[in-house]
Amino acid sequence: MQIFDIFLLESVLNGLLLGGLLALLSLGLNLVFGVIDVIWICYAELIMIGMYAIYYFYVVFGWPLPLAMAAGVLLVAAAGAALHQFVIRPVLAAEPINQLLVTGGVLFFLQAAATLAFGIEFKNIGVTFPPIVIGEISFSMPRLIAFGVALAGMLAMYLFLTRTYLGTAIRAISQDRAIMPLMGVNPDRIFIITSALGGGLAGLASCLLVLQYDIHPAIGLSFGPITFLICVLGGLGNMVGGFIAAFIFAQFISVGGFFLAVEWGYVIAFLFFIAVMFWRPQGIWGSK
Amino acid sequence: MTRALPWIGLAALAVAPLIGIGNYPLHMLIQVLLWGFVYTGWSIMGRLGMVSFGHGAFLGIGAYVVVMGWNQFGLTPWIGLPIALALTAVIAFLIGYPCFRFKIVGHYFALVTLALSEVTRLLIVALRDQTGGSLGVTPKTALTESSYSLLALQFSDKLVWFYVVLLVWLAGLWVWNKVDRSMARLALEAISQEEDAAASIGINVTRLKLGVTLISALMTCVGGALYAQYQAYVNPDTVSGIGISLQMVFGVIAGGMYVRLGPTVGAAFTLLLAEGLRLMFGNSLHALDSTIYGLMLVLFIIYMPKGILGGALAAMQRRKPASAGA
Amino acid sequence: MSASTTTSGGSAMLRLDGVSAGYAGFQALFNVSLEVRSGESVAVIGPNGAGKTTLLRTISKLIGVTSGDILMEGRSLKDVPAHEVIARGIAQVPEGRRLFARLTVADNLKMGAFLPAARPHHAERLKFVYSLFPRLQERRTQIAGTLSGGEQQMCAIGRALMSGPKLLLLDELSAGLAPVIVQSIFELVKRICSEGYTVLIVEQNIRQVLKVVDRAYLLETGRIKSSGPSAELLASDEIRKAYLGI
Numbered sequence: 128m129q130i131f132d133i134f135l136l137e138s139v140l141n142g143l144l145l146g147g148l149l150a151l152l153s154l155g156l157n158l159v160f161g162v163i164d165v166i167w168i169c170y171a172e173l174i175m176i177g178m179y180a181i182y183y184f185y186v187v188f189g190w191p192l193p194l195a196m197a198a199g200v201l202l203v204a205a206a207g208a209a210l211h212q213f214v215i216r217p218v219l220a221a222e223p224i225n226q227l228l229v230t231g232g233v234l235f236f237l238q239a240a241a242t243l244a245f246g247i248e249f250k251n252i253g254v255t256f257p258p259i260v261i262g263e264i265s266f267s268m269p270r271l272i273a274f275g276v277a278l279a280g281m282l283a284m285y286l287f288l289t290r291t292y293l294g295t296a297i298r299a300i301s302q303d304r305a306i307m308p309l310m311g312v313n314p315d316r317i318f319i320i321t322s323a324l325g326g327g328l329a330g331l332a333s334c335l336l337v338l339q340y341d342i343h344p345a346i347g348l349s350f351g352p353i354t355f356l357i358c359v360l361g362g363l364g365n366m367v368g369g370f371i372a373a374f375i376f377a378q379f380i381s382v383g384g385f386f387l388a389v390e391w392g393y394v395i396a397f398l399f400f401i402a403v404m405f406w407r408p409q410g411i412w413g414s415k
Numbered sequence: 416m417t418r419a420l421p422w423i424g425l426a427a428l429a430v431a432p433l434i435g436i437g438n439y440p441l442h443m444l445i446q447v448l449l450w451g452f453v454y455t456g457w458s459i460m461g462r463l464g465m466v467s468f469g470h471g472a473f474l475g476i477g478a479y480v481v482v483m484g485w486n487q488f489g490l491t492p493w494i495g496l497p498i499a500l501a502l503t504a505v506i507a508f509l510i511g512y513p514c515f516r517f518k519i520v521g522h523y524f525a526l527v528t529l530a531l532s533e534v535t536r537l538l539i540v541a542l543r544d545q546t547g548g549s550l551g552v553t554p555k556t557a558l559t560e561s562s563y564s565l566l567a568l569q570f571s572d573k574l575v576w577f578y579v580v581l582l583v584w585l586a587g588l589w590v591w592n593k594v595d596r597s598m599a600r601l602a603l604e605a606i607s608q609e610e611d612a613a614a615s616i617g618i619n620v621t622r623l624k625l626g627v628t629l630i631s632a633l634m635t636c637v638g639g640a641l642y643a644q645y646q647a648y649v650n651p652d653t654v655s656g657i658g659i660s661l662q663m664v665f666g667v668i669a670g671g672m673y674v675r676l677g678p679t680v681g682a683a684f685t686l687l688l689a690e691g692l693r694l695m696f697g698n699s700l701h702a703l704d705s706t707i708y709g710l711m712l713v714l715f716i717i718y719m720p721k722g723i724l725g726g727a728l729a730a731m732q733r734r735k736p737a738s739a740g741a
Numbered sequence: 742m743s744a745s746t747t748t749s750g751g752s753a754m755l756r757l758d759g760v761s762a763g764y765a766g767f768q769a770l771f772n773v774s775l776e777v778r779s780g781e782s783v784a785v786i787g788p789n790g791a792g793k794t795t796l797l798r799t800i801s802k803l804i805g806v807t808s809g810d811i812l813m814e815g816r817s818l819k820d821v822p823a824h825e826v827i828a829r830g831i832a833q834v835p836e837g838r839r840l841f842a843r844l845t846v847a848d849n850l851k852m853g854a855f856l857p858a859a860r861p862h863h864a865e866r867l868k869f870v871y872s873l874f875p876r877l878q879e880r881r882t883q884i885a886g887t888l889s890g891g892e893q894q895m896c897a898i899g900r901a902l903m904s905g906p907k908l909l910l911l912d913e914l915s916a917g918l919a920p921v922i923v924q925s926i927f928e929l930v931k932r933i934c935s936e937g938y939t940v941l942i943v944e945q946n947i948r949q950v951l952k953v954v955d956r957a958y959l960l961e962t963g964r965i966k967s968s969g970p971s972a973e974l975l976a977s978d979e980i981r982k983a984y985l986g987i
Binding site: 160166168214217218222224225227228232233234235236237238242243348351352353355400401404405410 | 461466468509510512513514517519521522523525526527529530531533534537538540541656657658661664665668702703705706708709710712713715716717720
């Protein structure tokens with residue numbers, strides 16, 4: 128019973144670390160939805176592109192890892208801005224289904240383009256860390272780093288949104304877009320900046336994921352849907368709600384995966400999600 | 416004359432394979448009709464404002480329950496299919512009821528259904544000992560001695576499949592028609608914004624929506640089962656998951672969601688496009704064809720939001736003089 | 742009753758020359774000419790649907806000008822996009838307050854100072870706004886949506902003042918407020934005018950507004966019908982019969 132508890136504890140703690148990462152993922156998606164009212168179905172694919180970029184910068188071009196990662200973040204941030212400017216903007220006035228479909232099309236496109244450019248073999252940047260052992264519990268170092276960076280990233284985002292003029296404008300625009308020009312704010316510009324920020328957060332996620340996982344054109348499917356679920360659970364557009372929901376979900380995945388195979392963790396998390404939907408369909412912290 | 420046109424077209428379609436159009440075109444035709452049926456099933460929900468990104472779940476249930484029933488338990492698809500249909504109905508209700516009762520629409524609904532299709536895919540993969548996981552599975556053949564088996568629902572002659580699928584496709588159109596003319600459709604369209612008003616005059620919106628959802632899901636399930644039997648192979652990615660769900664939505668939008676033949680046109684378009692690209696580029700650079708396909712999807716949504724058939728009809732309306740009547 | 746003519750002498754801060762404007766397929770303003778001189782307070786009065794709000798939205802370039810021109814301190818606003826109008830010194834308090842309901846009072850005021858040129862002066866202007874509206878200072882961390890109608894109006898005016906504008910456009914300040922509050926709002930407008938701000942105010946409450954401004958224009962169905970000093974208009978038969986029920 129003693130050993131059983133320790134491993135369970137370990138999976139709970141690892142679930143916490145996973146939660147940090149998932150919280151970061153949901154942050155970007157919630158930010159874009161909350162401000163622009165559009166869901167980037169291809170969000171996870173942007174992260175995938177970032178991971179490939181970091182791989183190429185670090186392994187193929189031989190740049191130092193921090194530089195490769197910084198470049199990766201900038202690249203995905205630019206991709207986010209480009210996504211808005213060329214793909215989202217033309218359909219902003221159209222029905223939501225078109226907006227969903229167009230980012231769905233980008234999902235197809237990015238997966239296929241990545242397959243075309245990089246092939247389907249799994250790639251790995253080959254950076255290994257020794258596990259951190261405390262007592263009888265071992266933690267993966269990349270997970271710890273990811274957790275720390277995710278928290279720092281969220282804190283930085285919080286400070287940006289509350290302390291700066293631009294951040295305040297981003298918070299304001301979803302409440303009344305029409306009068307923004309009266310205060311000298313160009314709504315288009317805010318959307319582009321928000322999209323770049325969303326992309327940047329995705330890029331940050333790429334940096335963290337690339338330390339732990341292999342890269343493959345379809346890996347977006349591993350965490351895309353779960354990110355959507357987390358955002359809906361926390362209330363679409365609600366960044367704090369998404370934050371908390373991420374940790375709850377991570378526990379289901381981690382502990383569920385501990386007792387059963389990994390995929391079952393996801394299934395259980397989804398069942399939990401459905402149960403919540405019966406109880407509070409707008410998300411636990413969503414507003415109607 | 417114009418009234419007879421559809422019937423003439425149908426007759427031509429029905430006899431075309433007998434005249435001899437070749438095995439490959441016949442295969443494409445079967446695919447168009449089969450997916451046309453599936454897309455039509457989706458559009459029954461879609462045109463009434465319930466945009467599901469998760470019909471891959473029902474497709475997968477239909478395919479896998481029937482195949483696994485046969486492979487693992489020797490259950491003929493004639494029993495396997497009703498089981499699949501029952502399961503589909505339960506899932507459709509489980510997802511639909513909370514959503515409709517609490518008025519979950521738009522983005523939320525799309526994401527919830529999207530997650531559903533992905534979880535179905537994950538489940539299929541998780542049960543890899545039974546389902547073969549990502550590698551897929553083939554129904555055990557019953558055609559060692561004869562070219563057809565009614566019990567196993569397997570036919571080696573494509574011609575037979577053609578007529579089966581043709582009938583199913585026509586049945587799908589008939590169902591579309593029935594829903595189109597029903598009280599449900601009038602009610603759901605008229606009150607798309609004003610649900611409270613509708614409820615106040617006694618229309619049970621939730622029940623109507625659930626009914627439409629059920630029909631749509633069941634049709635998709637049948638389509639999945641037929642697809643599995645026809646192709647004699649399924650894997651989780653072709654019949655469940657985001658990929659096929661998105662494909663379905665896109666196909667219907669491409670063809671035109673509000674028109675009876677729109678989804679079929681969309682199926683033809685997406686299939687022929689993918690096939691054409693594959694023939695052009697598939698052999699030179701791996702995945703170039705799907706990259707172009709993805710790009711075209713994006714461009715299509717941006718520049719032709721009404722879809723092919725919808726846009727064509729709208730263009731024809733504009734050309735008619737005003738006095739020609741409604 | 743003097744008709745609207747361009748005045749000789751005195752510097753016109755804002756001038757509209759034969760401005761026509763409207764929405765898609767619907768013209769709302771027809772050949773409107775008016776001017777507001779530096780330091781003046783001018784009202785645009787008229788019935789519901791006359792186009793008064795449209796007028797202010799046109800000046801702020803939220804609606805496009807189809808003919809004519811708008812000049813601010815002699816420079817045309819023709820090619821100026823909506824979000825650059827504030828940089829020219831024009832700030833508007835829109836109809837219905839239009840506060841950011843889920844932001845705090847302080848954050849709403851902060852949005853008023855978004856203009857890069859206004860940011861260095863944030864602290865001093867904030868002090869000024871709080872001195873005008875002590876209640877706002879008390880409630881500065883309160884969510885704007887929970888303020889009373891009068892407090893919201895104060896916040897909206899304060900937000901416009903944060904950019905340090907030369908010209909203030911005020912749209913229907915009294916709308917939806919209790920009479921007692923309306924009284925205090927107009928006293929506030931008088932105070933703002935006395936602080937030296939140039940003000941163009943659009944208002945349905947003719948009696949109250951004419952007591953506060955120097956001059957007024959009468960706008961009916963998108964056209965300037967007449968104009969003149971407030972005292973004159975208040976005494977005119979036309980106004981009294983049609984609008985004051987006398």
